[in-house]
Amino acid sequence: MEQPAGGADGTGGAAEAGAEPSETFDRPLPEGVRRKVVALVSDAFGGLTVAELPSQLRQYARFTPVRRAKFGGTAMAAALETDPLFRRRVGERFAESQPELAAAVNNGSAPGAADPVDVAAAAYVLRPPGWVKLVTAAGEEAERAQAERGDEEARRELERLRGELAAAKTLTRTETERLREELTAARREGEALHRKLRSALSDVKRGEAALRKAAAETEAARAEAAAQVSSAESETRRVKARLSEAESAVEAGRRAAREGRSVEDMRLRLLLDTLLESAQGLRRELALPPASGRPADTVEAVEPGRMSPKDVAARALSSTDPALLDQLLALPQTHLLVDGYNVTKTGYPTMPLEKQRLRLLGGLSLLAAQSGAEVTCVFDGAELAAPVLLAPPRGVRVLFSKPGVTADELIRQLVRAEPDGRPVVVVSTDREVADGVAAAGARPVASALLLKRLSRS
Numbered sequence: 001m002e003q004p005a006g007g008a009d010g011t012g013g014a015a016e017a018g019a020e021p022s023e024t025f026d027r028p029l030p031e032g033v034r035r036k037v038v039a040l041v042s043d044a045f046g047g048l049t050v051a052e053l054p055s056q057l058r059q060y061a062r063f064t065p066v067r068r069a070k071f072g073g074t075a076m077a078a079a080l081e082t083d084p085l086f087r088r089r090v091g092e093r094f095a096e097s098q099p100e101l102a103a104a105v106n107n108g109s110a111p112g113a114a115d116p117v118d119v120a121a122a123a124y125v126l127r128p129p130g131w132v133k134l135v136t137a138a139g140e141e142a143e144r145a146q147a148e149r150g151d152e153e154a155r156r157e158l159e160r161l162r163g164e165l166a167a168a169k170t171l172t173r174t175e176t177e178r179l180r181e182e183l184t185a186a187r188r189e190g191e192a193l194h195r196k197l198r199s200a201l202s203d204v205k206r207g208e209a210a211l212r213k214a215a216a217e218t219e220a221a222r223a224e225a226a227a228q229v230s231s232a233e234s235e236t237r238r239v240k241a242r243l244s245e246a247e248s249a250v251e252a253g254r255r256a257a258r259e260g261r262s263v264e265d266m267r268l269r270l271l272l273d274t275l276l277e278s279a280q281g282l283r284r285e286l287a288l289p290p291a292s293g294r295p296a297d298t299v300e301a302v303e304p305g306r307m308s309p310k311d312v313a314a315r316a317l318s319s320t321d322p323a324l325l326d327q328l329l330a331l332p333q334t335h336l337l338v339d340g341y342n343v344t345k346t347g348y349p350t351m352p353l354e355k356q357r358l359r360l361l362g363g364l365s366l367l368a369a370q371s372g373a374e375v376t377c378v379f380d381g382a383e384l385a386a387p388v389l390l391a392p393p394r395g396v397r398v399l400f401s402k403p404g405v406t407a408d409e410l411i412r413q414l415v416r417a418e419p420d421g422r423p424v425v426v427v428s429t430d431r432e433v434a435d436g437v438a439a440a441g442a443r444p445v446a447s448a449l450l451l452k453r454l455s456r457s
Contacts (some may be wrong), residue, residue, distance in 0.1 A: 368395030
């Protein structure tokens with residue numbers, strides 16, 4: 001509150017039945033005095049009705065004194081400065097709560113044992129003759145007291161720092177002695193390590209001598225092995241000569257066998273029987289089933305009596321006839337994809353989303369049980385304020401799109417995931433969804449068609 005202490009017209013509140021002399025306070029209030037003044041105004045709220053409060057302060061009437069001073073302090077200070085009637089009412093409540101201090105201030109004096117801040121705040125609110133001098137004197141006294149407290153705190157802080165410095169010096173001396181002892185121990189350990197190193201070097205030298213001796217022995221062994229290899233090569237050559245003679249004898253025997261073939265036929269038959277029995281044993285061991293597939297089964301075509309979604313679409317049924325959906329679901333391995341909110345907001349848009357989902361899923365469960373088709377219902381996850389706790393009904397897969405992905409895109413992903421040739425039916429009135437799934441090979445149908453079909457169940 002750094003405004004002049006006079007009223008809105010600078011007369012010091014002459015509107016208060018002529019009770020205040022024309023005095024002004026031409027300096028900012030000390031911060032401690034300002035907080036005390038705001039606290040006095042906040043406490044006075046309890047004795048005033050809402051009608052007695054200035055209009056800008058009525059919003060704080062139900063606050064506690066602490067919250068009122070915290071959030072409405074500036075507004076209360078301004079009202080106290082500019083509204084003489086409000087200031088007089090606050091002064092009356094203060095006089096009722098602290099009559100002795102109020103009487104002393106109104107007489108132009110201050111109790112000796114009173115806090116200078118309390119005296120200054122009381123003089124500012126009551127504004128007796130000479131209140132400016134009283135506020136000034138009390139404010140200066142409060143500032144002196146605060147300065148003395150600051151000096152005392154500074155002295156205590158200095159003493160504390162001196163104590164910490166002495167403790168730090170003692171700790172430094174102790175740490176220095178400890179480090180010196182550790183350095184001495186490290187030096188002794190270093191000397192012991194030097195001795196161990198010299199001993200290890202001696203061991204290395206002895207090992208190198210042993211290694212040279214082993215290398216010489218290895219060289220001698222290599223020379224002996226080379227001699228043995230030379231002898232073995234000579235023996236190999238002799239064996240090869242004998243093998244050549246044996247091969248000649250075998251070739252002569254083969255020629256004799258080709259002439260008779262009785263012995264050779266017997267050996268070939270024995271070898272063939274061995275192979276056949278081995279193959280049969282391997283089949284029994286692996287438990288291989290007989291081959292059921294045939295290459296012709298891999299060629300895609302329409303078998304007699306089976307219809308594709310395009311065949312169903314070409315039949316003479318109206319696009320709004322529920323029988324069309326029954327024919328589509330009667331196709332083998334049909335997958336029904338439902339744009340959930342598109343259907344519910346078409347059929348029952350006034351219901352809450354949760355009841356929309358439950359009603360649609362109940363109908364789809366009956367449809368899945370009647371048709372035997374695979375049914376997937378997709379909802380837009382962007383509509384959710386929190387995760388949905390939902391137990392999907394039997395026969396219906398329930399999916400919510402992830403953040404950043406729409407239900408339309410999720411439906412297109414599900415269509416693209418299906419293999420070519422499988423009947424896929426997509427229920428949505430959204431033209432963009434219908435065109436996209438149709439381009440991917442699926443059959444789009446309107447939401448109204450599914451609603452008609454569910455109403456028959």
